[in-house]
Amino acid sequence: MKLVINGTTHEVTADPDMPLLWVLRDELGLTGTKYGCGVGQCGACTVHLDGQPVRSCLTRLGDAQGVAITTIEGIGTPEKLAVLQQAWIDNQVAQCGYCQSGQIMSAAALLAGTTTPSEADIDAAMAGNLCRCGTYPRIRAAIQDAARRLQRA
Amino acid sequence: MSRAGRITRRSFLVATVAVAGGTAFGYWRYREAGANPLTAGPGETVFNPWVILRSDGVTIVAPRAEMGQGVQSTLAALVAEEMDLDWAEVRAEHGPAASAYANLAVAAAGLPFADYRDSRMQRLADDAMGIVGRLMGVQATGGSTSMADAFVRMRLAGAAARAVLVAAAAQRLKQNQLALKTEKGAVVAPDGTRIRYGDLAEEASGIAPPANPSLKHPRDWTLLGKPLPRLDMVAKSTGTAAFGIDTRLPGMLFASVRRNPGLGGGMLSYDATTAQAMPGVKAVVPLADGVAVVASNTWIAFKALETVQITWAPAPYPPTTDGIFAEIAKAFDAAPNSTLRDDGDVERALAGANVLKAEYRVPYLAHATMEPMNAAALLKDGRLTVWAPNQAPTVIRDKCAAAVGLAADQVSVITPFLGGGFGRRAEFDYAVQAALVAKAMAGTPVLLTWRREEDMTHDFFRPGAICRLEGEVGPEGPVALKAAVAAPSVYANQARRVLGLVPPGPDKILVEGLFDQPYGIPNYRVSGHVSGVKVPIGSWRSVGNSHNAFFQECFLDELAHASGLDPVAMRLKLMAQQSPRAAKVVEAVAELAGWGSAPAAGRARGMAFCWSFGTPTAEIVEISQSAQGIRLEKMWIAQDVGLALDPGTIAAQAISGAVYGLTAAIMGEITFADGAVQQQNFYDYDALRMPQVPQFETKILASLDHPTGVGEPATPPAAPALANAVFALTGKRIRSLPLGKVVTFAS
Numbered sequence: 001m002k003l004v005i006n007g008t009t010h011e012v013t014a015d016p017d018m019p020l021l022w023v024l025r026d027e028l029g030l031t032g033t034k035y036g037c038g039v040g041q042c043g044a045c046t047v048h049l050d051g052q053p054v055r056s057c058l059t060r061l062g063d064a065q066g067v068a069i070t071t072i073e074g075i076g077t078p079e080k081l082a083v084l085q086q087a088w089i090d091n092q093v094a095q096c097g098y099c100q101s102g103q104i105m106s107a108a109a110l111l112a113g114t115t116t117p118s119e120a121d122i123d124a125a126m127a128g129n130l131c132r133c134g135t136y137p138r139i140r141a142a143i144q145d146a147a148r149r150l151q152r153a
Numbered sequence: 154m155s156r157a158g159r160i161t162r163r164s165f166l167v168a169t170v171a172v173a174g175g176t177a178f179g180y181w182r183y184r185e186a187g188a189n190p191l192t193a194g195p196g197e198t199v200f201n202p203w204v205i206l207r208s209d210g211v212t213i214v215a216p217r218a219e220m221g222q223g224v225q226s227t228l229a230a231l232v233a234e235e236m237d238l239d240w241a242e243v244r245a246e247h248g249p250a251a252s253a254y255a256n257l258a259v260a261a262a263g264l265p266f267a268d269y270r271d272s273r274m275q276r277l278a279d280d281a282m283g284i285v286g287r288l289m290g291v292q293a294t295g296g297s298t299s300m301a302d303a304f305v306r307m308r309l310a311g312a313a314a315r316a317v318l319v320a321a322a323a324q325r326l327k328q329n330q331l332a333l334k335t336e337k338g339a340v341v342a343p344d345g346t347r348i349r350y351g352d353l354a355e356e357a358s359g360i361a362p363p364a365n366p367s368l369k370h371p372r373d374w375t376l377l378g379k380p381l382p383r384l385d386m387v388a389k390s391t392g393t394a395a396f397g398i399d400t401r402l403p404g405m406l407f408a409s410v411r412r413n414p415g416l417g418g419g420m421l422s423y424d425a426t427t428a429q430a431m432p433g434v435k436a437v438v439p440l441a442d443g444v445a446v447v448a449s450n451t452w453i454a455f456k457a458l459e460t461v462q463i464t465w466a467p468a469p470y471p472p473t474t475d476g477i478f479a480e481i482a483k484a485f486d487a488a489p490n491s492t493l494r495d496d497g498d499v500e501r502a503l504a505g506a507n508v509l510k511a512e513y514r515v516p517y518l519a520h521a522t523m524e525p526m527n528a529a530a531l532l533k534d535g536r537l538t539v540w541a542p543n544q545a546p547t548v549i550r551d552k553c554a555a556a557v558g559l560a561a562d563q564v565s566v567i568t569p570f571l572g573g574g575f576g577r578r579a580e581f582d583y584a585v586q587a588a589l590v591a592k593a594m595a596g597t598p599v600l601l602t603w604r605r606e607e608d609m610t611h612d613f614f615r616p617g618a619i620c621r622l623e624g625e626v627g628p629e630g631p632v633a634l635k636a637a638v639a640a641p642s643v644y645a646n647q648a649r650r651v652l653g654l655v656p657p658g659p660d661k662i663l664v665e666g667l668f669d670q671p672y673g674i675p676n677y678r679v680s681g682h683v684s685g686v687k688v689p690i691g692s693w694r695s696v697g698n699s700h701n702a703f704f705q706e707c708f709l710d711e712l713a714h715a716s717g718l719d720p721v722a723m724r725l726k727l728m729a730q731q732s733p734r735a736a737k738v739v740e741a742v743a744e745l746a747g748w749g750s751a752p753a754a755g756r757a758r759g760m761a762f763c764w765s766f767g768t769p770t771a772e773i774v775e776i777s778q779s780a781q782g783i784r785l786e787k788m789w790i791a792q793d794v795g796l797a798l799d800p801g802t803i804a805a806q807a808i809s810g811a812v813y814g815l816t817a818a819i820m821g822e823i824t825f826a827d828g829a830v831q832q833q834n835f836y837d838y839d840a841l842r843m844p845q846v847p848q849f850e851t852k853i854l855a856s857l858d859h860p861t862g863v864g865e866p867a868t869p870p871a872a873p874a875l876a877n878a879v880f881a882l883t884g885k886r887i888r889s890l891p892l893g894k895v896v897t898f899a900s
């Protein structure tokens with residue numbers, strides 16, 4: 001099976017029922033996408049399919065073919081940070097950091113749709129992402145910060 | 154092993170030696186540390202157990218688990234400050250498991266003294282325990298002790314390294330050392346000549362470090378005392394931070410475990426025929442209380458585990474929540490083992506007619522770290538390497554060694570980032586499982602990952618606890634308070650697991666947060682009754698304080714309301730003689746929240762205080778009633794952290810601790826049926842989410858010359874502050890957590 005991930009085509013041989021999460025992590029070594037619950041409850045595994053945020057733990061490999069898959073690795077890199085990631089760093093958002101890939105993927109999808117998100121927009125877009133370290137206030141600040149920067153850009 | 158690894162404690166000071174490709178020289182007195190466990194790689198210089206110099210920067214070994222609290226960055230800053238490093242060039246790593254990194258403060262924190270009294274007696278005992286802790290070689294992260302332990306040691310390491318580099322530059326430049334300055338990772342001569350530290354390593358090798366390097370005065374600090382960018386922030390914002398679960402090695406296989414849902418019960422028999430026939434399954438490894446499946450990916454391991462037929466032995470505790478609590482309550486019938494406060498004559502004072510009585514209780518709780526338990530291991534050529542996101546590497550090393558039949562020095566422990574700890578990763582069960590699987594798969598690296606369901610149901614839980622309180626208030630405030638708490642002993646559970654025995658003596662953890670609070674109540678008794686219920690329990694962020702602050706702070710609120718006193722004013726009065734430091738914290742939070750003026754219509758506030766881990770912390774939460782339920786509007790936190798090494802990190806920890814406490818207060822509960830934990834995943838053991846958390850405002854006070862704990866102290870006051878606010882809003886006095894079982898909170 002062919003998967004297009006962050007613009008690169010990968011050949012994968014696996015059960016089409018295998019969740020995309022485990023294909024990314026164990027078959028392709030893309031470990032930025034995290035396992036938190038496996039049942040769509042925590043958001044740690046969030047990726048984009050054609051720009052839409054989805055839970056990769058609930059996405060069948062067979063359903064991920066023929067669409068553009070974006071993972072945290074495709075958002076930006078330490079050498080070439082996305083605006084959103086720079087805002088995350090400037091606001092010192094992360095604590096343990098484990099949930100943050102998923103948080104950033106949800107936030108990126110939100111900001112792709114609007115650069116003027118309201119508080120309610122942020123609540124709605126982020127409610128599916130758990131953070132056991134309680135970084136929510138800084139996540140909110142970073143999203144607002146990134147939105148301002150994207151408006152200027 | 155290079156020579157750096159063989160440096161021995163042969164004299165008061167360790168001499169400087171050349172190592173492959175560079176220099177190792179050390180400052181550490183043998184009274185202060187074990188042998189240097191670091192070996193220099195090519196082009197590296199190992200200064201001492203804490204400093205490695207490379208041509209492109211300095212790596213500082215911060216031997217405390219980075220589980221979100223920012224500890225690595227602050228520990229590195231202690232060294233960097235004294236060395237005058239350029240923060241942009243500093244890196245930090247966890248370092249190996251080694252006795253040099255023993256946490257001396259963790260052992261001291263177990264002593265049965267009220268911290269706020271800080272007596273000479275306690276200091277002497279602290280010293281004694283420090284020695285014991287070092288002998289035991291406990292390298293641990295817990296009890297919010299990292300800064301207290303490292304504050305002097307790591308600054309001395311940095312100062313000694315700087316002194317030697319300056320001496321080397323003085324030799325090269327033929328200048329007096331006193332004329333030389335250091336800044337941004339370089340020695341600077343009066344004429345402006347700069348020599349980078351990396352270029353001096355060679356010459357520094359011949360120079361003995363000073364015995365007592367002097368430390369900077371805090372007013373000269375340039376890194377410490379202000380918010381620094383965390384060293385792990387870029388990695389954690391780009392998905393490139395390697396957590397334990399991200400360990401990848403060539404040829405790696407993936408495993409998972411399924412263990413007896415009756416915790417502590419063994420496995421009688423199993424049939425893995427179906428699993429073994431599944432494509433991708435490589436092996437089924439039986440364990441004492443379950444099985445592991447090794448497969449080509451984690452998902453196959455998960456699926457195969459479900460097909461294994463297992464007959465379990467029964468759990469060694471009552472099968473239901475009610476049965477477990479009934480057994481805990483029985484502990485009240487026996488004499489207390491931990492009466493750590495007994496002032497005045499409580500029985501006489503409580504003989505009157507106006508005595509208020511109440512019984513409180515809290516449920517078992519899971520840690521639910523965001524990263525489920527996992528560890529990787531490889532057994533090869535008689536050596537075991539374990540990659541374990543953990544809070545106690547020396548314990549992991551020793552337990553894994555014993556499990557696979559190796560000596561401790563044949564085991565290496567690597568600590569990747571921890572996706573949350575909260576006390577759960579002070580345990581070693583997951584690492585031992587990985588080691589046993591690696592033994593069965595000798596030569597092949599295996600990453601063992603628990604399903605979330607396994608993680609939720611096989612925790613070392615925060616124990617359930619019951620507290621019986623009696624109090625009497627006079628016109629001026631409480632004149633008598635008697636509190637008896639019954640719960641299984643976290644201390645005994647952990648000591649038995651780690652040491653194999655339980656040292657005698659009172660159980661401080663059982664009554665911490667109750668007996669050691671700075672309240673001058675003339676007749677005041679606190680006692681602890683240990684229950685033997687055998688549900689596995691462990692340290693849960695703030696440990697005993699997590700339940701005891703709820704008991705006492707809610708009951709004080711009851712006493713205040715029963716006699717028409719203001720809860721803040723009443724506490725200030727109780728604290729006045731005991732601790733001005735605590736009183737200032739309460740005043741600060743009251744001012745921050747505008748406690749003196751009434752909240753807006755439809756809103757209510759609650760307040761609570763707890764002194765834990767050396768840090769008095771007060772919190773006020775304001776809530777409102779909405780159509781969807783109670784909303785958390787705003788929370789104010791004030792704490793005195795002694796000395797604020799990084800105010801940004803400290804404020805983040807305060808908020809984090811409070812959110813953790815609020816989550817437990819509103820929805821946290823682990824229950825049992827048929828001997829098994831009922832909660833499986835986040836759908837039935839949820840946590841607060843973005844729309845539910847209040848706005849936060851923090852006030853950090855710093856009234857001492859040394860730092861006190863920050864990772865845990867904000868957790869204990871959260872539940873009682875909220876319960877007190879719920880009473881103020883609804884008139885309902887809820888004495889049992891979680892609050893969400895009695896009132897509805899907005900989602």
Ligand code: FES
Nearest residue numbers: 036037038043057
């Ligand atoms: S792992 Fe997919 S939502 Fe939790």
Ligand code: FES
Nearest residue numbers: 096097131132133
């Ligand atoms: S930063 Fe730890 S779970 Fe979010």
